[in-house]
Each structure stands twice: as C-alpha cells, then as structure tokens.
Amino acid sequence: MMRQVRNRIIKRLFFVALLLSVLSGTAVFFLEIKKVDEHVLQLALKEAQSLSDHVAFLSLRDERDFALVREQVAEHIMSDHISRGNFVVIELYDPDRKKVLKVSDPDYEQVEDAVGKQPRKMPLAVKADYRKLYIDGLLYIQVSSPISIASGEVVAYFEGIYRMDPGAMGAINMRLLVSVLQVVLVIFVTAAAMYPVIIVLSRDMIRLSDDLAMANMGILEALGSAVSKRDRGTNSHNYRVTLYAIRMAEAIGLDREGIKGLVKGAFLHDIGKIGVSDDILNKPSELTREESRLMEAHVDHGVDIVKNYAWLGDAFDVVMYHHEKYDGTGYRTGLRGKDIPLKARIFTIVDVFDALTSRRPYRDPVSYHEALRMMREERGTRFDPDLLNKFMAIAPDLHRDVCLACDDRLVGMLADLRTVYFGAR
Numbered sequence: 001m002m003r004q005v006r007n008r009i010i011k012r013l014f015f016v017a018l019l020l021s022v023l024s025g026t027a028v029f030f031l032e033i034k035k036v037d038e039h040v041l042q043l044a045l046k047e048a049q050s051l052s053d054h055v056a057f058l059s060l061r062d063e064r065d066f067a068l069v070r071e072q073v074a075e076h077i078m079s080d081h082i083s084r085g086n087f088v089v090i091e092l093y094d095p096d097r098k099k100v101l102k103v104s105d106p107d108y109e110q111v112e113d114a115v116g117k118q119p120r121k122m123p124l125a126v127k128a129d130y131r132k133l134y135i136d137g138l139l140y141i142q143v144s145s146p147i148s149i150a151s152g153e154v155v156a157y158f159e160g161i162y163r164m165d166p167g168a169m170g171a172i173n174m175r176l177l178v179s180v181l182q183v184v185l186v187i188f189v190t191a192a193a194m195y196p197v198i199i200v201l202s203r204d205m206i207r208l209s210d211d212l213a214m215a216n217m218g219i220l221e222a223l224g225s226a227v228s229k230r231d232r233g234t235n236s237h238n239y240r241v242t243l244y245a246i247r248m249a250e251a252i253g254l255d256r257e258g259i260k261g262l263v264k265g266a267f268l269h270d271i272g273k274i275g276v277s278d279d280i281l282n283k284p285s286e287l288t289r290e291e292s293r294l295m296e297a298h299v300d301h302g303v304d305i306v307k308n309y310a311w312l313g314d315a316f317d318v319v320m321y322h323h324e325k326y327d328g329t330g331y332r333t334g335l336r337g338k339d340i341p342l343k344a345r346i347f348t349i350v351d352v353f354d355a356l357t358s359r360r361p362y363r364d365p366v367s368y369h370e371a372l373r374m375m376r377e378e379r380g381t382r383f384d385p386d387l388l389n390k391f392m393a394i395a396p397d398l399h400r401d402v403c404l405a406c407d408d409r410l411v412g413m414l415a416d417l418r419t420v421y422f423g424a425r
Contacts, residue, residue: 009198017191021184028183032176037141041130043086043162045145051077051092052147055156058094070101077103086163088112088140092147093157108163111135115142115161139164216311217263217422221414224267227274237354239410242266243402244350246417251394252387254342257314260421262343265318269347272302272319299323299332317341322348327381338384345384349375349391352382357403368399 054076057069073092081087081103088108092101104112114135128145141162146154225235245266249259273281276298280291287295302319306312321335321344328336356371366374372395379388402410 009195009202013191013195013198017188020187024183024187025180028179029176032179036176037130037132041128041141041143045128045143049145049147051081051090051158052149052155055092055147058100058156074101074103077101086165087160088163089115089161091159093159095154095156097157108161111140111161111163115140133161138166217267217418220264220267223271224269227270236407236410237358238267239407239414240354240358240402241269241347241350243410243413243417244354244398245347246421247394247398247402248346248350248387248391249343252346252390254346256421258343261314262318262346263418263421264312264315265322265343266347266350268302268306268312268315269318269322269351270298270302271305272298272300274305275301296323296331317343318347320344322351324348325382326384329381340384345387349383349387353391353395353398354403357399368395368403 054073057066057073060066060069077090081090082105089104089112090102091099093099115133128143130141130143133140133142141164142159143162144157144159147156147158148154221238224238228235228238242263245262246259249262254262276295280287280295283291299320299322303316306315306319321333321340324330324333324335324340324344325348326337326340326345328334352375353371356366356374357368359365372392375383375388376392379385402413405413
C-alpha cells in the first residue's frame with residue numbers, strides 16, 4: 001500500500017510541478033517579453049525624439065527653402081538614423097498629420113512592403129504606440145510617436161520601422177530561456193523537497209487509518225459476536241461465515257476493496273436480529289407465519305443500522321440482500337439472478353453452508369456430504385450456479401480447515417486475515 005501511495009504522490013507532485021511550471025513559465029515569458037518590448041520601445045523613442053532639432057523646417061513658408069531643408073534633414077536621417085542606426089524606414093508628419101518626409105533603406109524594401117500589407121496601420125496618436133512584426137524570422141517594431149519641443153508643444157509626428165539587431169535578439173531570447181528555466185527548476189526542486197515530508201505525513205496517516213480500521217473491525221466483531229451468541233449460543237457462526245466468505249472471494253478474484261466490504265457484511269449480516277425477540281430467535285420448533293414475518297424484519301433493522309454510517313456503506317449489499325434467492329423468491333426485495341449484488345450472492349452460499357453444517361435450536365447439523373447434496377439441489381434456484389460451482393471446488397478445504405476448527409483456531413485464522421485486509425499496509 002505504501003508503494004502505491006509513493007507512486008501516487010510522485011505522479012501528482014510531478015503533474016502539479018509540471019502544471020505550475022507551464023503556468024509560471026508562461027507568465028514569466030510574457031512578463032519578460034513585456035520588459036523587452038518596453039526596452040526596445042524606449043530605444044526607438046529616444047532615437048525618434050532626437051529628431052526634434054531637425055523638424056524646425058516644418059515652419060518654413062518659402063517652398064524652395066522648405067524643399068532644400070527637407071532634403072538636408074532627409075540626408076541627416078539617412079546617415080545618422082538609418083545607415084548607422086536601427087531604423088529601416090522613417091516618416092515625418094506635420095502637426096496636421098500630413099506626411100512631409102519619408103526616408104527608407106533600399107535594402108529593406110521587402111520589409112516595408114510586408115508592413116504595408118498588414119491588415120492594420122497604426123494611426124498617429126498623441127502618445128507613443130507600437131506593434132511588433134516578425135518578418136522572415138526577424139523582429140521589427142513599428143513605432144508611432146509625437147515629437148515635442150522643450151515646452152511640450154507637439155511640432156511633428158514620427159513613424160518608423162525599427163529593426164531589432166539579431167545579436168541583441170539572441171541575447172534577449174537567451175535571457176528569456178534562462179528566466180523560464182530558473183522558474184521551472186525552482187518549482188521542481190521545491191516539489192522534490194516536499195516529497196519526503198509528504199511521504200512521512202502519508203505514512204503517519206496510513207498508520208492512523210490502519211489503527212482506526214482495526215479498532216472499527218474489533219467493534220464490528222464484538223457486535224456480530226454478541227448477536228451470534230444471542231441467536232445460536234455461540235459466536236462461531238460469525239467467524240466461520242466470515243472465513244468462508246473471504247476464501248471464496250479470493251477464489252473468484254474479488255478485489256481487495258470488495259473483500260473488505262464482504263468481511264464487514266459478514267460480521268454484521270444478522271445485526272438486525274437485535275430487534276427480534278428471544279422467543280422467536282430461540283424457538284425450538286418451526287416458526288409460524290407471523291413469527292417468520294417478524295424474523296424477516298431483521299433485514300430491515302440491519303439496514304437501518306448500517307445505512308447511516310459511511311464506513312459501513314460497502315457492507316450494505318450483504319446486510320440488505322443476503323436472503324435473496326437467485327430465482328427471485330427470496331426476501332426482502334425479490335431481486336433475481338445477477339441483479340442480486342455479487343457480495344450478497346457469495347454470502348448466501350457460505351451462510352447456508354454453515355447453517356446446514358452447524359447445530360441450531362430446532363435441528364441437528366447435517367453431514368458435509370449431505371449439505372453439499374442439498375445445496376446442489378438449489379443450484380439456479382437459491383444459488384448463483386457459477387458461484388456455487390466455485391464454492392464446491394473449495395468446499396473440501398473449507399470443511400477441513402474451518403468447519404472442523406475449534407473456536408480458538410477460528411479466532412486466530414480470522415485475526416490473520418483481518419490483518420491482511422485491514423491491518424498495517
């Protein structure tokens with residue numbers, strides 16, 4: 001069990017670490033991208049703002065002077081901002097947002113064309129704006145910004161395409177990768193550090209759970225034994241049917257949880273007889289119809305007891321349906337065939353076998369062979385045929401090991417099996 005818990009913890013820690021890594025890594029990635037965008041934007045705006053000293057020509061009224069100065073400004077932009085800078089296209093607009101100048105690097109005409117084909121062109125705005133463009137695997141920033149003088153007056157508008165240097169971009173990508181990997185590493189190291197702590201806590205919880213389960217099983221055994229003694233004068237019946245049920249469940253491959261529920265049901269199958277009078281329980285002769293009706297009501301009493309406790313939920317099938325018959329003539333619900341829960345069909349077989357081979361107030365026990373003969377006669381009517389075949393195959397061992405065992409031997413065998421299914425794991 002502890003190995004299963006460890007495997008489950010490892011899987012869940014890994015899943016949580018992976019999920020946190022994806023979420024945190026994505027968050028870090030976008031935060032770093034935002035920082036990069038802001039950094040690149042500031043570089044571009046700084047370069048754009050340096051043009052403020054060259055836009056005075058926009059106030060010239062003489063067309064010849066305007067054209068001459070504009071040509072000089074264009075040459076300056078080409079030499080200082082395009083040839084030696086990172087811009088590949090620069091456009092200047094007057095305060096009325098009319099384009100007055102455009103300078104571009106002829107080596108980047110395809111970039112300019114690609115930008116022109118984009119579905120949205122940024123409008124000139126009163127504050128800086130930008131958008132990123134990836135063209136042929138390289139990053140470009142289209143920047144739009146007002147150009148103002150010292151007084152804060154906007155004297156022109158600037159729009160340009162800023163080329164991100166591949167070397168700088170590589171360094172940025174490396175920084176992004178390192179940042180994301182650091183986050184992932186921290187998360188997985190934290191998960192690894194938590195693992196032994198969780199294992200220790202889980203081991204303690206399992207031990208406490210086992211102790212509680214064993215204590216609860218002790219209570220169930222005491223209750224079942226009390227009812228059995230009151231009904232039969234001995235608690236051996238409960239021990240035997242529980243042992244029979246476990247061995248038969250193992251023989252058909254019932255899973256661990258199913259066997260645990262079967263054991264609880266075996267202990268408590270007759271718990272409802274607490275509500276039946278001693279005169280009926282211990283009557284040495286056959287019961288009248290009214291007495292039989294009162295006896296049958298022990299199923300309802302038992303269901304009322306177990307249905308309110310979640311821990312006994314897996315015992316419900318046995319308590320409720322152990323008197324049903326395969327052909328539908330049993331009580332209390334008249335279920336038939338495979339509609340009767342598997343645990344109840346198993347228990348019906350072992351309960352009848354023990355009832356036939358043990359002494360009751362109104363009759364002596366029958367022999368082992370006679371009991372099997374009588375049960376075969378009810379194959380398909382009272383008992384599930386397939387399950388009865390399984391039982392017949394192991395009946396000789398059960399009769400030898402359990403039916404003929406003394407009470408001390410029964411207690412010891414049951415204690416061993418109880419530890420297997422409810423003890424330390």
